[in-house]
Amino acid sequence: MKTEGAPLTITYSVPGMTCGHCKSAIETEVGNVVGVSSVAVDLDAKTVAVVGGSDAEIRDAIDEAGFEIG
Numbered sequence: 554m555k556t557e558g559a560p561l562t563i564t565y566s567v568p569g570m571t572c573g574h575c576k577s578a579i580e581t582e583v584g585n586v587v588g589v590s591s592v593a594v595d596l597d598a599k600t601v602a603v604v605g606g607s608d609a610e611i612r613d614a615i616d617e618a619g620f621e622i623g
């Protein structure tokens with residue numbers, strides 16, 4: 554049996570995000586990662602705050618959406 558702690562919020566810096574299109578692309582890809590319960594994109598701060606999921610899979614999803622983590 555696997556025990557998990559409370560989900561952590563991890564914040565990624567994604568400087569390439571510029572508009573609502575970028576925002577929804579990231580939200581869709583990262584939202585599909587197993588275990589992710591929340592994705593909050595801040596276009597002004599260029600950050601993506603993610604609750605739950607694995608760091609490696611979230612990084613892959615951001616890459617998959619066409620963005621680089623800065």
Ligand SMILES: [Cu+2]
Nearest residue numbers: 571572574575
């Ligand atoms: Cu955009």
